[in-house]
Amino acid sequence: MSVESKSAADASIGELISQLSAQTSRLVRDEMRLAQKELQQSVKHAGIGAGLLSVAGLLAVLGVATLIAAAVAALALVLPVWAAAVIVAVVLFIAAGIAALLSRKQAEEITPPVTESADSVKADIQEVKEARR
Numbered sequence: 357m358s359v360e361s362k363s364a365a366d367a368s369i370g371e372l373i374s375q376l377s378a379q380t381s382r383l384v385r386d387e388m389r390l391a392q393k394e395l396q397q398s399v400k401h402a403g404i405g406a407g408l409l410s411v412a413g414l415l416a417v418l419g420v421a422t423l424i425a426a427a428v429a430a431l432a433l434v435l436p437v438w439a440a441a442v443i444v445a446v447v448l449f450i451a452a453g454i455a456a457l458l459s460r461k462q463a464e465e466i467t468p469p470v471t472e473s474a475d476s477v478k479a480d481i482q483e484v485k486e487a488r489r
Contacts, residue, residue: 424448 367375424444431440 428437428440428444431443435443
């Protein structure tokens, strides 16, 4: 009977611990490789999703620009083209102004961050320091 063909029952405790250590180490390495592969797949999907979302945003902007051009063209049926373009531009500037005012109102309602959490963490750290003395 060779040394390699020993059964688990014949192995010494030292050999069993050595095997356990080697198997645990291999298991951890394999799990790390698997987690790395899963993370790479997640990042890849997130990147593709972000790229497609950017394309969707660009196409939406182009669609809005086309609608604006259509509005100018529709008004140009009853007015000179330059007057239709000016009217559409004024409407767009009014909409931009309203959005800016609403944004400003929202920005004024921003409250400073709560410092209670930071104070609580500082108190906890101080208690730990005092307990160690």
